[in-house]
Amino acid sequence: NAGVTQTPKFQVLKTGQSMTLQCAQDMNHNSMYWYRQDPGMGLRLIYYSASEGTTDKGEVPNGYNVSRLNKREFSLRLESAAPSQTSVYFCAIRTHLQAQETQYFGPGTRLLVL
Amino acid sequence: LAKTTQPISMDSYEGQEVNITCSHNNIATNDYITWYQQFPSQGPRFIIQGYKTKVTNEVASLFIPADRKSSTLSLPRVSLSDTAVYYCLVGDMDSSYKLIFGSGTRLLVRP
Numbered sequence: 001n002a003g004v005t006q007t008p009k010f011q012v013l014k015t016g017q018s019m020t021l022q023c024a025q026d027m028n029h030n031s032m033y034w035y036r037q038d039p040g041m042g043l044r045l046i047y048y049s050a051s052e053g054t055t056d057k058g059e060v061p062n063g064y065n066v067s068r069l070n071k072r073e074f075s076l077r078l079e080s081a082a083p084s085q086t087s088v089y090f091c092a093i094r095t096h097l098q099a100q101e102t103q104y105f106g107p108g109t110r111l112l113v114l
Numbered sequence: 115l116a117k118t119t120q121p122i123s124m125d126s127y128e129g130q131e132v133n134i135t136c137s138h139n140n141i142a143t144n145d146y147i148t149w150y151q152q153f154p155s156q157g158p159r160f161i162i163q164g165y166k167t168k169v170t171n172e173v174a175s176l177f178i179p180a181d182r183k184s185s186t187l188s189l190p191r192v193s194l195s196d197t198a199v200y201y202c203l204v205g206d207m208d209s210s211y212k213l214i215f216g217s218g219t220r221l222l223v224r225p
Contacts, residue, residue, distance in 0.1 A: 031211060042201060042215035043158065058212065090157045094211050102148060103213060105157025 003027045004106035006091050012112045013081045021076040021109050023091030031094035032074040033058075033103065034066060036087040043090060049074055081113045118202045123220040132189045134219050136202030139183050144206035147178060147185045152199045152218070161200075162187070189221075197223045 007022045023032065030051045035043040035058075045058030049068040063085060065077045078085060088110050092103040119137040126132045138147065146165050150158035162169055164176040164185070175188040189196060199218040205211060 033212075035215075042217045045212060045214065048212060059214070092157070100148075100160075100163040101146070101211065102160040102163060103158075103211070104160070108155070108157055 004091060004093055004104060006089075006106040006109050008109060009107070010110045010112075012114065013078075014114050015082060017081050018077070018079050019081065019111075020078075021089055021091075021111075023074045023076070023106060024072055025074075025093045026072070027093060027095060027104075028071065029093045029095050030071070032068065033092040033094075034064075034074070034076045035090045035092065036060065036085075037090060037108075038087050046076065046089075078111075081111075083113045085111065086113045087111060117214070118204060118216050120200075120202050120216060120219045122217065123222070125222050125224065126192055127224050128193055129191050132192050132196070132221060132223075134187045134189075134200055134202075134221070135184060136187070137184050138202070138204045141182050141204050142206060144208070145204040146206065147176065147182075148203050148205070148213070149174070149176065149187045150201045150203065150215075152201065158201060158215075192221075192223045194223050194225060197221060 004025050033048040034046040037043045044060045047066040049055045052071045055066050067075045088108045090108050091106040095104045148163040149161045151161050152158040162174045162176045166178050169176045177186045199220050201218040203213045205213050
């Protein structure tokens with residue numbers, strides 16, 4: 001997962017607490033994405049940013065906010081965590097791989113909300 | 115964004131060829147078809163992408179019929195390490211390049 005880093009790797013929160021998940025890329029790509037993946041399920045798009053300074057909602061944006069302050073970083077914030085937000089969160093960037101257009105994923109952040 | 119339908123799971127044995135078919139009846143003219151592989155506790159990893167006919171790389175082949183309403187990922191001579199979830203996605207290469215993941219196909223390769 002070189003090129004896309006996510007912090008923290010694992011986090012436990014109590015209901016109502018807030019936190020920010022960080023994602024950073026060193027590949028100089030414009031588009032960045034946040035997904036969540038619940039156990040046994042596919043990934044669902046939360047928010048994405050097509051370029052620096054722009055953000056748009058994905059499939060499941062409720063309960064989340066994002067910030068794209070610069071080209072390198074795209075953060076995801078939970079203002080008041082709920083148990084339903086227990087999931088694995090993946091950040092991804094749009095990139096070219098093997099001369100094709102694709103998304104490249106970070107290692108993920110595992111979030112447990114009690 | 116076009117929705118895709120795949121089998122929930124498949125079983126195979128080492129050394130066999132595995133074909134996973136994906137249905138995407140509402141694929142749009144500008145959509146490309148992309149397959150990802152995901153191992154437990156990791157993010158999805160790009161396998162192969164195509165628009166029409168056949169695409170082959172060092173790990174897989176992708177067959178797309180003329181009507182593009184389906185596609186088949188072919189994994190030659192699978193090994194135990196190919197046990198993973200495989201996702202078929204369609205999406206166009208516009209500025210957002212949003213991808214919608216389904217539940218994927220869980221492939222189990224047995225010795």
